[in-house]
Amino acid sequence: KMVPLEQLHLSHVLQAVSALESIVLRSFGPEGGQVLFTRDTGQVMVSRSGKRILTALHLDHPLARMVVRCVWKHSTITGDGSKTFVLLLASLLRIIHATATKDPHMFQPHNSTEASEAATARHLADRLLEFALTELDKLIVLNVLPHGFRVSLENFTAKTQHDLSCQTLLVSFFRTRLGYAYCDFFRNLFCELLSHWKVKDDRPSFSMQFLNNSFLALHTQVSGVPVSCSRLIEGQVIHRDFATPCPQVRKQPLKGDVLELRCGDKVTEDRGIVHFSSWTEKSVESIIATLQSFGVSVLLCALKQSSAVLAAATQAGMCLVECVSEEEISLFTQLSGVTPISDCRRIHPEHIATLTFCKPLLLGAHRRISSIVIYCTTFCLVICAPSEGQADQHACAFQDAFRMLLTALEPVRKTQTALEETIPSKKCTSLHADNKCVTETGCVISAGGTFEFLLHHALHQYGHSCSVSVNLLEKALLSVPRQIYSHNLKHFLQAQTRVVALIPKQPHALSANFIHTEGPLGDGKLLDLGLESVSCKYQLVLAVLQCLTNLLRINMVLRTHAVLHTESHDSLNAHSESSEGEDED
């Protein structure tokens, strides 16, 4: 039996991406709002994050799923830009489609119009990617960076209100994610968390990387209370109740980390069952006695413990927390430097840490008491919201803020030298710029389309000497600010004029001529658009072009029928999307 073949045309691709764009647009820009979801389980979820919206869609179309996968990958790394991704991609596809249908035999004559359209489109996309990989970073360094300015991690934690740029960067980020109501509140919370975790380390992003990695164990979501109750609390929160009564002792309890408490295999002798159970009881007691000899008073266990163990611990005055999650154990071991006990018969001092205090904590609507265990200056985050969906949204935004900042602190020209060796530029005349451009880290620029306007202008100048493909990107870029100002075209033109007017000055020093799009625009309306990271934007353009090239290389979808039990675990791969690139050249 033949596998059903499905020819893919450029218009199909465009249609699929436009459909995704129509959803994402609802939450894009300053007038965007939330998208509300229900799962088939009845769970309600709200989000403004493009990544979450797209992944929640359960798409069946292989092309749409491919796009979503690309968006997911991009925003998992950078934490930002998922909506702009779809927008830019759709816009590029639309322009390429228009170009290809207008002039299908631009590059090679083909027998069918559709085939030659596809070939043209593919060719354009390849050229664009090649350009972006070789020239884009230089263009950005020369034309965009001079209008931005630098932020560094030190600024985030600084108590002074002197430099507001990093604060503004965070506010703009939280505004796109959580709306106007809470952006300032979460900015303050974020800075507070960061300043508490500041490690005296030579690598500034080290603590941020750490927070990002252990965010799951570091935050607690609480529902039923207003958002303004979100706060930092001292210590590490273990999301389990005490299994035995909490100690009244405050000072210096010690702690062992028991991962498994189990009795070895032992065959009973002829005295029978009573003897066996008394033996197991004794072995539990001896373990507790060993722990007691070390002065242990708090015990964290990864597994559920039997009632006999609990009773023995209670009698020994030890407080025991069972079923502690793997993430929390791992965070605890990282913070305290202890190793978990794997064999109960061998307990050593390196399994035991000193705590400052340990107390029960009442959080949330469902009487979830958590024990709080402190080690030096640890701080945990409590995120509150009236509903679970909202708390989850805030937590996601918080984690993405870490990712966004980490990307923002990366230099724009990181891969420059490596690329120049592997992909030599061909037709396009290389920029006669000095190759000793400084690699700037943490460069930010005012939001509201400034990056797009500047790059558009730079491409326009550059494109005179180059091929048609660069013009496509140049046109497509403007679609982003056009959507930002979609409610008022006048504002779009005003913003563009304002940005372009500043370009000829070509300032050489950073932060000398920072473009403000803030301030009253039009009829007295304040459009404070904040800041965004140049590095995130650069990576976004690259990722979009890569996704575009991948999309246009596909010419056919084969729908095969997979055998049930060989099904892959990855849900996105569930229906085998056996689509591959075939080179016709």
Added chain:
Amino acid sequence: MHIASYLSSLMQMSRLVKKSPSVCTDLPLNSSDVCNKLRLMKELLKSSYGPTARLKQVHNNIGGAVVTTSTSSVLLQAISSSHPIVSLIKGSILNHVSRFSDCGLFASVFCLSLIEEAGRCDLSKNVIIRVNKHLLSLCTAHLQQEDCGCKVQLDFCSSQSLITLARSVISSKPTCVLSEPESAHISRLAVQAFLLTVPCNIPDKVRLGRTVTIPMEGHSVLESAVFPGLLLDTPENISLGNLCSPLRMVLFSASLAGDLSELGDGRIEVHQGVDTDSQIVDQLLELGKQVLKDEVKLFVCQKVIHPVLQHYLRCNGVIVIERLGISLMEPLIQLTGAQPVATLHTTVPWEAYGEVHVSVRPFGSKTKLHLHPAGKTTICTMILCHRNETMLSELKLVCQKTEHVLRLTLREPCALLGGGCTETHLAAYVRHQSKNDVSESSPVLGCSQTEYLLAAEAFCRSLESVATSLEHDDGASLIDLTHAHHWTLPSDATEEHLEDAAALCGCGVVQSCQNKKWSYLNTEYAEFSPEPLLTASPLQPTVLDSFTAKVNALEVAVETANLVLDVRYVIQDVN
């Protein structure tokens, strides 16, 4: 339009079984279907609000028990979410109720009114959200002030205000069907039970005790009572004649039924001919002997006790209680100081023994064993009586809520005026303040002065509509233009006769007099600053609301409404 239909063809579940595509709604608050659903929900909850509420009967299509209620937690759970927006609001309110036990209906009616009013005024949703947020902080800041006109400091020296608070909670649940003296009795009992659970000698950390509630059907409500200590079911007719108080007691948490303990994964090999049952019984009797030697007179086990051991202990004059259940373990440990024994093979340690006074209390047809300690205790038992099961279960629920509300006063020792007066007062305050700060606030919020005033008016009307919801008998709701308290006018009276028809305002603090001016709540009136009450007011408020719960409800309502207003697109998985 074709995009939307194309989208549904794109959307399929990534499962093996093809599922129906998700339903998408663009701009849900503009759709009349969604608005109708929200209005229906509001009408339903509104009619269940307050002491004269109309009750709702909840029954499912498969013949489950019929529940009669006006409680928000039961009602909201019964509303099956036909739309994601409804379930979003429902979820937020239920979360609030599970944490604060009170003001659930206030929060839901307020939230739904805010959404409805926002739809009515032709403003950008972003403006409304920002103004709502600003006015909310205005309200909470006002409520936290010392001299706030709708706040009452609770006086712990007299139980009067606590009883008023308890009574407001109890009388707001008409399903209990209580007469005036009955609700007064229950309110007194609730406060008595609450005070018993507060420890007298306070160490560095206050730990509240527990009230164990025992429902008893078929007795008069006035027979309900509160006892310090615990009341347990007696196993059979026992006489305490020759037992001298206090008794030594022991408490087992391990099963004494002769089953194998659950510890360890070891392999057990049993030789043929070995009688394991008799070995275990022997072991249990060993335990019994030791306990007798240590002069234990009361033997309690959480789980089942083997009949042989029971018989042996009883023959030796020990009171045996089995199957206590996990819920009574913690109060009993606190009461007696006995550490529960979880192991059977080691000798019972000395800490496992506790001391307790025991007496027998006949209660109706049943006899209860009353355990009370020698000293002070924070454990008490409340016996609740009512005529039938439905009313009794609602009464039990209400008493638990009351206990929770009373406990909240320990954190913040104040209450808010009830009867709709807090709402009208806040509305008048916000209206006055927003007029005053319009020139400073509107540029900060990024909107014009007119927009700001329109959004503020919508906020105030929503607050007032909550006060109006208290009236269900076609009466009119009014506000007085001096103190901004809430008044209701029966349907058969006219405004001229207000002084005679309504002698007191909703909360009972303000008396009507000749020169007072009133305005109907749904009409416009000139803004004014509510005057504070004279401190020497002879009247005590008759209706009080929990401060902590109401402030939280206010915040939850506004935040939920803001979230709903911000929703632009709905994707609904209909599988």
